[in-house]
Amino acid sequence: xxxxxxxxxxxxxxxxxxPFLFEGFLVTLQLSVLxxxxxLALGLALACARAYGIMPLNLLIVAFVDIxxxxxxxxxxxxxxxxxxEYEIRIDAYWATVLTLGLVLAAFSEEIFWAGITSVPKGQxxxxxxxxxxxxxxxxxxxxxxxxxxxxxxLTNKTISITKNTALASVVSVSELLNQxxxxxxxxxxxxxxxxxxxxxxxxxxxxxVLSRHxxxxxxxxx
Amino acid sequence: xxxxxxxxxxxxxxxxxKSFGVVPILKGIDLxxxxxxxxxxxxxxxxxxxTLLRCINRLEEPQxxxxxxxxxEITGKRVNLSTIRRDIGMVFQAFNLYPHFxxxxxxxxxxxxxxxxxxxxxxxxxxAALEQVGLRHKAKAFPAELSGGQQQRVxxxxxxxxxxxxxxxxxxxxxxxxELVGEVLAVMQEMxxxxxxxxxVTHEMAFARQAADRVIFMDEGVVVEQxxxxxxxxxxxxxxxxxxxxxxxxxxx
Numbered sequence: 001x002x003x004x005x006x007x008x009x010x011x012x013x014x015x016x017x018x019p020f021l022f023e024g025f026l027v028t029l030q031l032s033v034l035x036x037x038x039x040l041a042l043g044l045a046l047a048c049a050r051a052y053g054i055m056p057l058n059l060l061i062v063a064f065v066d067i068x069x070x071x072x073x074x075x076x077x078x079x080x081x082x083x084x085x086e087y088e089i090r091i092d093a094y095w096a097t098v099l100t101l102g103l104v105l106a107a108f109s110e111e112i113f114w115a116g117i118t119s120v121p122k123g124q125x126x127x128x129x130x131x132x133x134x135x136x137x138x139x140x141x142x143x144x145x146x147x148x149x150x151x152x153x154x155l156t157n158k159t160i161s162i163t164k165n166t167a168l169a170s171v172v173s174v175s176e177l178l179n180q181x182x183x184x185x186x187x188x189x190x191x192x193x194x195x196x197x198x199x200x201x202x203x204x205x206x207x208x209x210v211l212s213r214h215x216x217x218x219x220x221x222x223x
Numbered sequence: 224x225x226x227x228x229x230x231x232x233x234x235x236x237x238x239x240x241k242s243f244g245v246v247p248i249l250k251g252i253d254l255x256x257x258x259x260x261x262x263x264x265x266x267x268x269x270x271x272x273x274t275l276l277r278c279i280n281r282l283e284e285p286q287x288x289x290x291x292x293x294x295x296e297i298t299g300k301r302v303n304l305s306t307i308r309r310d311i312g313m314v315f316q317a318f319n320l321y322p323h324f325x326x327x328x329x330x331x332x333x334x335x336x337x338x339x340x341x342x343x344x345x346x347x348x349x350x351a352a353l354e355q356v357g358l359r360h361k362a363k364a365f366p367a368e369l370s371g372g373q374q375q376r377v378x379x380x381x382x383x384x385x386x387x388x389x390x391x392x393x394x395x396x397x398x399x400x401x402e403l404v405g406e407v408l409a410v411m412q413e414m415x416x417x418x419x420x421x422x423x424v425t426h427e428m429a430f431a432r433q434a435a436d437r438v439i440f441m442d443e444g445v446v447v448e449q450x451x452x453x454x455x456x457x458x459x460x461x462x463x464x465x466x467x468x469x470x471x472x473x474x475x476x
Contacts (some may be wrong), residue, residue, distance in 0.1 A: 048384060126282055127319030127378075131385060132309030132335035145323045 013192040017184040021193060024180030025200040027094075031166040031176060032204060034098045036159060039105025044148075046106065047113035051139055061110070068107035073165050076100045081172045095171040105162045112155050115146030149219050156212030160205060177201065233258040234389055238288035239278055241271075244471050248274045250444040251288070256389070259418045263431035265455075266441035267467055270422045275441070276391050279422070280311045292389060311336050312382025316394040318374045320366040326353060326377045327362040330384045335445055338385065352384035353377070356410050372403030376410055383414075388457075390414070392423040396430075428471060440464050
């Protein structure tokens with residue numbers, strides 16, 4: 001039993017690989033933050049644009065959203081990293097990952113934000129419009145806050161589940177956490193680096209999960 | 224301005240038509256409202272009275288007819304809706320206060336964003352409007368912390384603060400518990416006493432009888448009868464109106 005434990009968590013190996021994994025951890029952290037910022041900002045912008053009901057634009061938004069929601073993130077990443085260069089568009093592996101996950105998060109979050117916007121009662125729009133606020137003012141001062149407030153739980157949920165896909169970046173050889181752990185694991189022929197990596201993943205995402213709970217209760221709709 | 228238009232009427236509606244799909248809701252309504260007048264519109268559900276009211280600030284688009292407020296044509300193709308609506312206050316059945324803002328911010332939002340007043344002045348005018356509806360002490364309260372009657376008074380203050388030329392009330396007391404109706408009607412009566420021009424769609428017959436200068440009875444998209452409260456409630460022999468009022472008294476008893 002002891003030996004099995006030691007096999008999966010060997011203190012000496014853990015100490016030796018820690019610096020490498022820490023580097024990977026920092027890369028994963030950066031990828032995650034950039035994905036969240038880019039993805040949520042684009043998702044919110046698309047949902048707002050959709051609210052104006054400009055038909056050709058809305059068809060484009062819906063097409064974008066539906067395609068990106070249907071494709072596995074790994075397929076999109078491979079297209080961006082391996083296929084685009086065929087057309088002389090070169091994006092390095094790091095930014096290809098941010099772009100991929102950001103677009104996927106944008107697609108999912110657009111749908112979530114949009115659901116929120118359409119759930120705000122019509123009377124809120126009419127209240128604002130009747131005082132002379134323009135459509136845009138009503139959207140931004142009155143509707144959007146209530147829309148976002150309603151969708152925080154599904155939004156944080158989806159954000160976390162998509163952001164965890166930063167591990168896919170190992171496929172295009174970004175030296176993020178999983179990639180570092182796999183190479184160290186191969187070097188030592190021992191799974192300890194993966195165990196340490198799991199702890200690092202907890203260190204990135206457990207606070208995010210806790211933070212999302214905090215945001216959910218802080219902005220919960222008062223009834 | 225057309226020279227033959229009646230000079231004294233503040234609001235002039237001519238031939239207003241509106242249908243939802245194939246269902247005609249308004250079948251050519253003419254209505255004038257003079258400055259300082261309180262016009263009550265009564266009628267059964269589905270008679271088109273709320274739709275008519277909502278055409279006045281174009282929350283509904285009339286399909287035919289014209290509406291003038293002063294010398295501005297509201298129904299014009301190129302009108303700026305924001306410019307028109309800042310001069311027409313509206314009070315809704317469901318209040319439609321913004322739940323994420325305090326009472327004061329609910330009132331001051333349009334003052335700062337539409338009237339473009341500096342923050343201090345917007346706030347001062349908001350507080351003055353809340354004072355008029357007796358709720359200055361609730362300025363920092365959120366809508367969820369107020370009773371229905373208080374929320375509706377804040378909504379009235381929100382319109383009042385914009386100093387509109389005309390107020391529209393769409394069944395302002397229909398969502399209220401019976402014991403809260405009085406405080407809202409009292410505020411409306413004060414507004415009337417101050418000479419405000421008001422069009423009120425209501426089911427409160429006692430209010431219509433007591434406060435209105437003129438009562439309009441609508442049914443099936445037309446104005447069936449109009450006149451002073453006495454003419455409508457006491458002397459009318461119109462069968463549809465009598466049947467409506469009888470039905471009404473039946474429900475209230």
